[in-house]
Amino acid sequence: MRDSAPRVSAGGRRGRRLAALAMGVAVLAGCSAFRRTPLDVPPGHRVVMGEIAVAGFSEPQVALDIAREDGAFRYELPVDFRLTPFVITLPPGRYQITRLRFNEMGRTFPEEVGFPLRVTFDVGDAAAVYVGRLQIERVVFARQLRVTVRDDYERAVPEFRARYPELPPSIARALMQTT
Numbered sequence: 162m163r164d165s166a167p168r169v170s171a172g173g174r175r176g177r178r179l180a181a182l183a184m185g186v187a188v189l190a191g192c193s194a195f196r197r198t199p200l201d202v203p204p205g206h207r208v209v210m211g212e213i214a215v216a217g218f219s220e221p222q223v224a225l226d227i228a229r230e231d232g233a234f235r236y237e238l239p240v241d242f243r244l245t246p247f248v249i250t251l252p253p254g255r256y257q258i259t260r261l262r263f264n265e266m267g268r269t270f271p272e273e274v275g276f277p278l279r280v281t282f283d284v285g286d287a288a289a290v291y292v293g294r295l296q297i298e299r300v301v302f303a304r305q306l307r308v309t310v311r312d313d314y315e316r317a318v319p320e321f322r323a324r325y326p327e328l329p330p331s332i333a334r335a336l337m338q339t340t
Contacts (some may be wrong), residue, residue, distance in 0.1 A: 198327050206250035208289035209282075209329065211337070212313070212320050213238070213245045217299030220263045225278070229254040244294075246317070247324060257281050258301060258337070261306070276306050279340040287333035293319055295337055310337045 202208060217221055227236040234252055257324045262275035276299075294311040314334050322328055 168201060193217050196199055196321070198240065200248065200327050201204065202250050205252050207250050207253060207284050207287065208248060208293060208332075209251050209284055210248045210289065210317075210332070211241045211292040212294040212317060213247065213248065214294060214296045215240055215242050215245075215261070217301065218242065218263075218295070223263055224258045227251075227256055228259055229256050246321070246324075251284050252287060253284050255281060255283050258295070278306070278308065280308060280310070280337050281340060282337040283335050285333065287331065287335075288329035288334040290335045291321075293336040308339050312336055 175268065180325065200208065200291060214223065222242075225238040225239050225240060226230075227238060228234070229252070234254070236249065238247060238249065256281040258278045260275045260277050284290055291314050294313050294317070296307075296309045296311060299305075300307060312334070314322040318332055321332075
């Protein structure tokens with residue numbers, strides 16, 4: 162009786178093993194590249210979490226400039242065009258998101274580089290604060306933005322806790338305000 166299974170040479174088996182090994186290394190490298198960094202809260206800072214949704218722009222990424230009202234602290238928050246959840250740390254104070262600007266990496270021509278914003282939020286004494294979902298939409302063919310704030314606390318906080326189990330047990334709600 163003859164065996165109907167095709168025979169594989171030793172070189173073919175070696176090639177398959179090398180391919181499997183290469184695939185395993187690629188998977189491990191990919192998993193470690195997407196592993197989140199643990200939440201590190203510097204002394205005197207508070208955890209600030211929320212979401213940003215941007216629409217109506219042709220640029221692939223933008224950044225939001227955030228400044229404490231007394232000018233003592235500034236932060237740049239990179240945003241893509243999908244819903245972008247963020248968890249950052251800031252010292253207590255009253256903050257303003259001052260503008261939306263295009264990330265200028267790779268830009269070869271100067272165009273409109275930013276849009277002024279007037280959105281405020283407070284970081285108080287609570288260890289963690291949820292500031293809401295900021296939705297920014299560019300009005301077609303204009304230099305105007307439609308800016309709204311949504312309260313998605315009940316949905317968002319459990320999602321943040323799943324990603325960051327080390328979050329404090331109590332998360333205050335202090336929604337951003339448009340002015």
